[in-house]
Amino acid sequence: MEARLQKIISQAGIASRRAAESIILEGRVEVDGQVIRELGGKYDPELVEIRVDGKIISAPEAHVYYLLNKPKGYVSTASDERGRRTVLDLLPEIKERIYPIGRLDMNTEGLLLLTNDGELMNALLHPRYEVQKTYVARIATGLSEAALRALREGVKLEDGLTAPARVSVLETAPGRTRVEITIHEGRNRQVRRMFKAVGHEVLALKRTAFAGLSLEGVRRGEHRALTEEEIRSLYEKAGRQQG
Template sequence: MKERLQKILAQAGVASRRNAEKLIAAGRVAVDGKAITELGAKVEAADVRITVDGKPLPAQEAHVYFLLNKPKGYITTAHDDRGRRTVLDLLPEVKERIYPVGRLDNNTEGLLLLTNDGVLTNGLLHPKQEVDKTYVARVQPVPTEQALVRLTEGVKLEDGMTAPALVRLLSSDGDEARVEITIHEGRNRQVRRMFAAVGCDVKALKRKSFAGLTLAGVPRGTHRPLTQAELAHLRELAGFSNPQPPSRDAKISSGDFAGTAKRWKE
């Protein structure tokens, strides 16, 4: 089946689809030795030789998908020039070239997806899809009712107003509180900056769910492959109008998915 050239480049892990379009427009991509600059060009990847700057595309790996319970002290990147621990150090047995779906900062723990499926990643992170991310923050001081209302309505940050959030005060003890907040944006350190905007300092932050997936059964620092039901759900959220079941090459677990489906409905 013929596909757009930029999609093939993204699937091969060369670049995001947007950056792949820039490579094509710059004349850096060739098909069977001929430079292609048309963004709408479609090819059958198996029948042609595609090169970027004269180098052939890397052999496409089978897509794999993992859910990680990230601890603090690991940075969300595939490589670090400063030698710091990365989330990939927590999956040493994975041989495929995977990368995180979005980011959690060094001091934030919780749910992080990792995959080598660039198309799915781009779909889940695209702002128009509004994929929910739920966090539990330990903050000081206890936020006022007015502060909680401001968070639900959106607060002004240096990079603009945030979208409305779902906010729930879970508990308070002395001058500390635990607050659950659900957002669908992905700005840098957004949750911490939102609380700072209403006068609260985040002392600890954990992402408890992403796109309806949770950390149930995944202890801190461990990971598991996604189930077929979870992957189909993510494909739908990523905007695939006719989500297809994962390929037989996808590394996923089998079994009873009723518990997962129930969590999505809650």
């Protein structure tokens, strides 16, 4: 069956759909020996030979889905040019070429999904679907009513006003306040920047939920495969039909 070239590459586990588009535009893809540099072409992978960086694309891998409780000290990428530890180092037994869905910065821990399903990955990250992400932040002092109101209504960052967040104070003690915040945007270091905008430095940050999934039963540094029901739920949240 014919499909767009970037979709074929994504389904083969080479890269996400967006990354596959960049690979094509960079001239790294050949179809029957001809370099393809334009998007939109459709091909039947059973009738043509497709190569990426000189290597023939094999049959699409079966899709796999994992939930990781990421510790601090790992970067959320498949590889790192600076030689830092990546989240894939925590899943050495996984043979498929998986990628994290979104990112947690090196000093943030918690829930991270990894998959080779590029279609689902891109959909869950698309702002249209407003997929919910919940974090627990630790700050040094309590939040004022004005700060709480600002977080709940949206705060102005250098890349624009944030969408309203759900915010609740979980604990207040001398020198420590724990705050739960739920957002649906995915800007770089967004939660840390939101707190900084209202006058607070985040001392520790953990993502506790993503797209309805939680860390229940998964200890720090460990992972588990998603259930069929969980995968089906992710497809529904991403507005997609499960293949």
